Amino acid sequence: MEIRELIEKIVKEMEEKGGLKNVVWVAAGGSNDGHYAAQYFMDRESTAVRSQMITSSEFEFAAPKCIGENTIAVITSMRGTKETIEAAKVAKELGAVTISQYVDESGLTEVCDYNVQYGSIWEDDEDQGRTNAGNALRIAMAIVDVTEGYKNYADAMDAFEKIQPAYVRAREYCRPLAKKWADQVKDEKTITVIASGPAYGSGHIFSTCNILEMLQIQSPTFNSCDFFHGPFEITDKNGAFFLLVADGRTRKADERAITFLKKYAGEKVYILDAKELGLDNLKDSVSEYFNHLLFTPILNNVYMKALSEATGIDYTTRRYMWKVEY
Amino acid sequence: MEIRELIEKIVKEMEEKGGLKNVVWVAAGGSNDGHYAAQYFMDRESTAVRSQMITSSEFEFAAPKCIGENTIAVITSMRGTKETIEAAKVAKELGAVTISQYVDESGLTEVCDYNVQYGSIWEDDEDQGRTNAGNALRIAMAIVDVTEGYKNYADAMDAFEKIQPAYVRAREYCRPLAKKWADQVKDEKTITVIASGPAYGSGHIFSTCNILEMLQIQSPTFNSCDFFHGPFEITDKNGAFFLLVADGRTRKADERAITFLKKYAGEKVYILDAKELGLDNLKDSVSEYFNHLLFTPILNNVYMKALSEATGIDYTTRRYMWKVEY
Numbered sequence: 001m002e003i004r005e006l007i008e009k010i011v012k013e014m015e016e017k018g019g020l021k022n023v024v025w026v027a028a029g030g031s032n033d034g035h036y037a038a039q040y041f042m043d044r045e046s047t048a049v050r051s052q053m054i055t056s057s058e059f060e061f062a063a064p065k066c067i068g069e070n071t072i073a074v075i076t077s078m079r080g081t082k083e084t085i086e087a088a089k090v091a092k093e094l095g096a097v098t099i100s101q102y103v104d105e106s107g108l109t110e111v112c113d114y115n116v117q118y119g120s121i122w123e124d125d126e127d128q129g130r131t132n133a134g135n136a137l138r139i140a141m142a143i144v145d146v147t148e149g150y151k152n153y154a155d156a157m158d159a160f161e162k163i164q165p166a167y168v169r170a171r172e173y174c175r176p177l178a179k180k181w182a183d184q185v186k187d188e189k190t191i192t193v194i195a196s197g198p199a200y201g202s203g204h205i206f207s208t209c210n211i212l213e214m215l216q217i218q219s220p221t222f223n224s225c226d227f228f229h230g231p232f233e234i235t236d237k238n239g240a241f242f243l244l245v246a247d248g249r250t251r252k253a254d255e256r257a258i259t260f261l262k263k264y265a266g267e268k269v270y271i272l273d274a275k276e277l278g279l280d281n282l283k284d285s286v287s288e289y290f291n292h293l294l295f296t297p298i299l300n301n302v303y304m305k306a307l308s309e310a311t312g313i314d315y316t317t318r319r320y321m322w323k324v325e326y
Numbered sequence: 327m328e329i330r331e332l333i334e335k336i337v338k339e340m341e342e343k344g345g346l347k348n349v350v351w352v353a354a355g356g357s358n359d360g361h362y363a364a365q366y367f368m369d370r371e372s373t374a375v376r377s378q379m380i381t382s383s384e385f386e387f388a389a390p391k392c393i394g395e396n397t398i399a400v401i402t403s404m405r406g407t408k409e410t411i412e413a414a415k416v417a418k419e420l421g422a423v424t425i426s427q428y429v430d431e432s433g434l435t436e437v438c439d440y441n442v443q444y445g446s447i448w449e450d451d452e453d454q455g456r457t458n459a460g461n462a463l464r465i466a467m468a469i470v471d472v473t474e475g476y477k478n479y480a481d482a483m484d485a486f487e488k489i490q491p492a493y494v495r496a497r498e499y500c501r502p503l504a505k506k507w508a509d510q511v512k513d514e515k516t517i518t519v520i521a522s523g524p525a526y527g528s529g530h531i532f533s534t535c536n537i538l539e540m541l542q543i544q545s546p547t548f549n550s551c552d553f554f555h556g557p558f559e560i561t562d563k564n565g566a567f568f569l570l571v572a573d574g575r576t577r578k579a580d581e582r583a584i585t586f587l588k589k590y591a592g593e594k595v596y597i598l599d600a601k602e603l604g605l606d607n608l609k610d611s612v613s614e615y616f617n618h619l620l621f622t623p624i625l626n627n628v629y630m631k632a633l634s635e636a637t638g639i640d641y642t643t644r645r646y647m648w649k650v651e652y
Contacts, residue, residue, distance in 0.1 A: 029555025043378055047392040050376040052369055057551035062523055062575040062614075066373040081555070190516065190544055197388055213556035218516055220546040225383035228652050229355025229407070230539035233645050249388040260652050288388075319559050326554050326586050 003135060006114060007142035010072060010097050020147055021070035022050040023140070024096070026059045026087045030209040031076040031101075031132060036201020037292035038074075038136035041144075048148045051140070056083040060090050071096035074139055076132050078120065080106025088112055099139070101132050121297040128167045128297050129160035133201075137289065152285040159282040163293050166278035170294060173276070174302045181242075181270050181303065182310035188240040188268070191217060194231075194257055195243070195295075196224040197250030198288050199274065202295035206242070210304035214315040217307075224257040225250060232257075237266030242303075244295055247274035248288030272298075329461060332440060333468035336398060336423050346473055347396035348376040349466070350422070352385045352413045356535040357402040357427075357458060362527020363618035364400075364462035367470075374474045377466070382409040386416050397422035400465055402458050404446065406432025414438055425465070427458050447623040454493045454623050455486035459527075463615065478611040485608040489619050492604035496620060499602070500628045507568075507596050507629065508636035514566040514594070517543060520557075520583055521569070521621075522550040523576030524614050525600065528621035532568070536630035540641040543633075550583040551576060558583075563592030568629075570621055573600035574614030598624075 001009070014020050023042065025035035032055045042051030052064060060083065067073065073091035075098060077084040085107040092098050092111060100112035109115045116139075118132045119125045128134060138160070144150040185191060191211055195203025200223055207219035222231040224243070235241075241261055245254040261269045277294045279287050308315040320326060327335070340346050349368065351361035358381045368377030378390060382401075386409065393399065399417035401424060403410040411433040417424050418437060426438035435441045442465075444458045445451040454460060464486070470476040511517060517537055521529025526549055533545035548557040550569070561567075567587055571580040587595045603620045605613050634641040646652060 029552060032552065032555070043380075044388060044390050054369075055549060055552045055555075057579050058523055058549070058576055061551075061578060062370060064370050083555075197384055208556050213559045216559050218544075218546065218560055220544065223381060223384070225387075226354060226358065226381045228647075229358070229381075229409075230534050230647075232652070233539045233542050233647065234544055235646065250384055252387060253383050256652070260646075264646065264650075320561065320586075320590065321554075321556075321559065324590075326558070326582070 003116065003138045004142045006099070006116070007139060007146055011146050014070060014097070017069045019070060020049055020072060020143070022052070022066050023072045023074065023143060024059070024064070024067060024091070025051070025053040025074050025136065026056055026084065026091065027076040028056040028081050028083050030205055031078065031084070032056070033201050033205040033209065034076060034132040035074070035136050036204070037133050037198065037289065038140035040198050040201065041137060041140045041289050045150060046144050046148070049143055056081065056087040059087040063090050063094060067091060067094045067096050069095040072143070073098045074101065074136060075099070075108065075112060076101040076136070077106070077108050078103040080108045084108060085111060101135055121300055123301045127164050128293055129163040131293070131297070133292050133296060134160065134163070137293070155283040156286045156289070159286050159290050162281055163290060166281055167294060167297055170277040170298050171302055174298055178302045178306035182306035185240045185268055186307065186310040189218060191219045191240045191242055192234070193219060193221045193242045193244070194224050194227060195221070195246070196253045197246050198248050199244045199246035199291040199295055202292050202299060203244050205296055206299040206303070210300055211307070214304060215307060215311060215313045216319065225253040227257050228260070232260060235261065235264050239265055240268040241265055242270045243272070245271060245273040246288070246291045247279040248291060329442060329464045330468045332425070332442070333465060333472055337472050340396060340423070343395045345396060346375055346398060346469070348378070348392050349398045349400065349469060350385070350390065350393060350417070351377070351379040351400050351462065352382055352410065352417065353402040354382040354407050354409050356531055357404065357410070358382070359527050359531040359535065360402060360458040361400070361462050362530070363459050363524065363615065364466035366524050366527065367463060367466045367615050371476060372470050375469055382407065382413040385413040389416050389420060393417060393420045393422050395421040398469070399424045400427065400462060401425070401434065401438060402427035402462070403432070403434050404429040406434045410434060411437060427461055447626055449627045453490050454619055455489040457619070457623070459618050459622060460486065460489070463619070481609040482612045482615070485612050485616050488607055489616060492607055493620060493623055496603040496624050497628055500624055504628045504632035508632035511566045511594055512633065512636040515544060517545045517566045517568055518560070519545060519547045519568045520550050520553060521547070521572070522579045523572050524574050525570045525572035525617040525621055528618050528625060529570050531622055532625040532629070536626055537633070540630060541633060541637060541639045542645060551579040553583050554586070558586060561587065561590050565591055566594040567591055567596070569595065569597045571597060571599040572614070572617045573605040574617060
């Protein structure tokens with residue numbers, strides 16, 4: 001069943017129980033961050049449906065009281081992370097309609113009422129509009145359109161068509177730039193990532209999943225809207241900064257951070273602009289909400305891989321994950 | 327007017343416009359994090375009122391569509407941060423009822439419909455239950471009780487009475503412990519802070535405002551519920567970790583992080599437990615929601631100050647804030 005059709009069916013069936021009142025996005029690690037685009041969209045555009053994004057264990061241990069028969073729970077895990085399966089069980093026990101997003105079938109797909117398969121963001125993926133983040137955004141947009149009407153829905157569906165070709169072009173465009181950046185920062189102990197608004201989730205994935213988890217290099221993330229209220233105090237000429245510049249309403253904050261860093265930081269400030277990546281090809285009415293869908297695969301497939309090559313750290317190795325008891 | 331009375335008045339007056347539907351918490355930097363206890367409470371306990379916590383510039387540039395005449399906007403700034411005043415203007419233009427939380431009168435108190443004064447968390451403060459975080463939590467609890475009933479409301483009001491004596495005792499108890507910790511980590515380039523659930527906001531303030539902004543030492547924050555899905559890969563024997571252990575439902579995740587760090591990290595793992603701080607003296611029904619109100623002043627007034635003394639870094643100095651154009 002197509003996502004739009006699935007949401008229509010669930011919303012219709014929920015009517016007799018009082019209607020859809022809230023949606024919760026539950027996952028662990030990178031899958032949790034992958035819900036950011038959907039949460040950001042719901043936060044900005046939904047007036048009828050409340051939206052919460054919670055990491056799996058926190059949901060398992062302390063689920064919100066509002067979760068019940070008026071809830072859609074979207075629960076994402078590539079291959080069935082243990083904590084996420086537990087969270088899905090809690091959502092189901094509380095009466096929510098559960099939708100899994102999955103790559104391989106697992107205990108998660110057994111628990112959930114509906115299962116939506118996605119393609120991972122890795123390079124050979126066929127459609128960046130059909131990743132976990134892409135499908136979550138489709139779910140969010142369908143929820144708003146079905147429950148209260150989303151005037152830019154057609155523009156958004158058109159944008160999903162344009163993401164994959166934009167990604168393919170951006171991938172080639174960024175390769176030499178990423179190589180140069182990686183050579184410059186390969187010996188850094190810390191790389192600070194800054195992003196805002198609709199691109200913040202991509203920034204957090206890049207730092208926490210790509211740089212920290214995959215390459216074991218320390219990498220804090222800051223919101224450029226909040227950069228001048230504390231985090232900018234660590235700026236100095238030696239620091240390595242990676243700035244995502246969003247295409248959208250919070251771009252002004254990103255540009256303010258650039259101006260400051262050009263003045264007070266040193267040579268190791270790297271700027272990756274959504275406009276450079278081709279987000280401009282999407283309609284202005286919706287392009288903001290697609291920052292995540294272009295930034296995340298480019299950062300993972302081009303920048304992380306370039307840094308892996310420059311540092312000689314194999315990005316498939318882990319110190320602890322899957323290897324020790326925890 | 328007392329907070330409870332103010333919320334009753336606003337909710338009653340909003341009835342003719344369709345009632346209170348959502349609350350938004352807006353501030354910058356540490357004041358933004360100070361809303362965490364209220365947001366966490368609303369996320370868990372409210373079934374009728376949606377709650378969003380947004381940093382000032384992000385709200386100014388990309389305010390949620392739901393903000394309007396059915397919204398209470400709580401906007402916090404000690405002395406009128408420029409971005410926060412702009413955000414307050416946006417909230418007001420969109421038709422929200424605006425409540426400022428303030429220490430000194432400023433452009434913010436001029437803009438807002440109602441103004442609630444608070445005491446800063448600094449050592450000589452008279453009541454840790456009347457800080458920005460304390461009053462925001464009071465607002466959240468009043469909102470839930472007035473709109474749908476909060477069965478533990480009386481227990482919560484009782485807990486507010488017990489916070490200040492608990493804080494005073496904890497402050498004395500922690501002083502020698504903090505001195506020992508500070509001497510141990512004074513030369514660290516990075517101190518990683520880990521916290522979860524109702525204590526996560528305190529963890530984020532400690533790392534970003536206290537360690538990073540005030541002392542200019544790098545300090546990432548991670549959620550212990552998500553620690554095993556990426557961040558734990560930076561664990562090694564040389565790393566300095568500071569763990570907050572919450573009293574509440576997510577405590578299991580904090581204890582899981584302790585077990586792991588005791589095994590794979592070295593000597594520089596510090597554990598601060600809410601139970602040690604005296605959160606146990608509050609009723610079990612509500613103690614969870616008061617983690618923030620004890621952790622934050624203890625971390626600021628005892629641990630940050632001890633680290634300032636050990637490092638010789640004056641915590642009132644800044645590199646850029648208030649000093650250069652940005």
